[in-house]
Amino acid sequence: MSDDNANNSPASRLKGLIAKRKGLGSRKTLLVLGPVVLVLAVALGYPLYLRIMTHESTDDAFVEAHVVSMSPRVAGHVAEVPVHDNQWVEKGDLLVQVDQRTFQVALDVAKARLQSADAAMQEAEAEVSAARSLVAQRNAALSSNRSELAQARAGVDEYAAGHSRDENDFKRMDEMVEAGAVSRQEYDHARAQAAVSKAKLLSARKKIDTQSAQIRQAVASAQAAEDELLQAQAVVDKRRAEANEAEAQVRQAELDLSYTRITAPCAGFVTKKSVEPGAYVQVGQQLLSVVGRDVWVVANFKETQISGMRPGQPVDIEVDAYPDVVFKGRVDSIQRGTGSRFTLLPPENATGNFIKVVQRVPVKIVLDRRNGGNGYLLAPGMSVIPDVDLADRPGHDGLAAADPGRATAMQ
Template identity: 25%
Template structure:
């Protein structure tokens, strides 16, 4: 009797084990199961100041909720503000110099161009006067030549006693007067020529003065470029002044604070870690041997170690086109021919229902079962 009871017990145990084994195998066929589960966030950032300085104010601490654009902390802005003020002062000074030079150029340009025009007109008038005197000189020389011939003829007649001395003296007096008039006319022509040369010097001086305007315009252009360069520096200085306020790039919770009031921080030094809970998801590093039947949209059931009695429902949102090892900082070197086969893991992103996200924390681990098609 005891023998039969033992056989029955063994049979029942074997049956139970067989049923369990069948269910386990069927479950593994219907689901891809993995323990490589991690809670992550799409919007998770380590924030830092972009300038160096002493921390003078901290507005948020670990676990605090912050809105996008809210100021988390400040560093001493005085040095950056002084830099902006100094650049602003220098820019204003150079602008004043540029405006003064431009006003001088406008005034000189008007005066010098007027002087040049007057000098040119004066020289042209002198040339016309010279032409008129030369024409008079020609007429005078013709008259002198006639009087000379009359004088010689009358002199011959006087010597022969055919005319009176008075008649000869009248012609001789006219002849001598014409010669004096010619001398005066020649002197006037020489004076006009000298005045013309002086007028040409005036024209050249006016042109030289106009060339000074070009030099002043070069100075204005140099000041313009210097002002533009300083304005670029001012933009950078204003940006650095803004960077003394560390603002949240998105809404979320403070996951960690790395700084304290009074700390002297460097540009790029971590200050806060910020996580947006609305972007939490579960990443599964699924073995390549379990990928069969896993597609986007498949149902997934997650048990986290922190909540072993709760099953979180979700679905497959993305399946990475490459293994996790592909992007490792130190990839395996198989160029020497040494190779040990290792099962690769493919990152699979699972989106959970929104109602479950409040319980999640970045870094949690657990177990996942993904329904195969």
């Protein structure tokens, strides 16, 4: 009876009422805060979900730049190295000077040989000129002999006609002198005239023989002069070839002398210098490198990440060296081939057991500001994490305006 009274006491009823009100308050708080928490979760999670769905990132990415390895084209002792590590140099600045004395002597010897070859060629050309003059002289003599032969042949015809006339006259006189129709004096005159014309005819024929012999001799002399001219021209050709060879040797010696000066092919920073004055360097030996100022990023994305990637898409770049800085860039190009395809020994999947491995595709990313801007040092090999915004999809029109060749390749 006492327990029932205790439970029905005012204090007990007050405690029960308070407990009931606390339960109702908790349920009301849950009913009010539940939707608020859900809305906040959706508001905060949806952008994160969208970013995950519209962005691709990788930690297999590094800074790249133009790195030119400098090596000598000629062997020799180093006379001077006017640069030091990490020094900025302009295009054409002297990096390494190889001792020039040996190459200068070789150039002087080559020039002397060229002068000697030129003198020999001039002498041979003079001999050709003399041979040409002799050929012209011999040809002129041959022409003169032929003209004299033609005149002699004409004289033979004339003397033959005169001798035929005088012989006929003498025969008539011989018949008439027996009949007493002409005097003895006229007969003797006719006989003498026939003998004279015969002698002239014989002399003309002898002259023809003489002129023919002279022509044969002149032809032989002219041929000999032609042969001498050909020989002189052959000597000139030989001397000209020797002169050309000597000139080529001079140019080669000049090139070797110029190669003793190793200059910067582009502006950049001297890096990894491994040469000092007095050292003997060989052809092709790496002496130092020149790193250009312009840098970019090469990111090796998985092949499953590049389906929505296009040139021109914006990229947020985080550099491990500057964790609180975000660099801005854009996708420049996507390599036509995976990284493994261009290794020294590409995998041959047609033989042996095949295990599928997700391949990596290099993507070139350029920075919006040169070298990152704001004085931050970005050097080749530094690790970065690029984040590509796939939601930004540049059209072919804009891409064509920037780079028509690339737009054609993307179509």
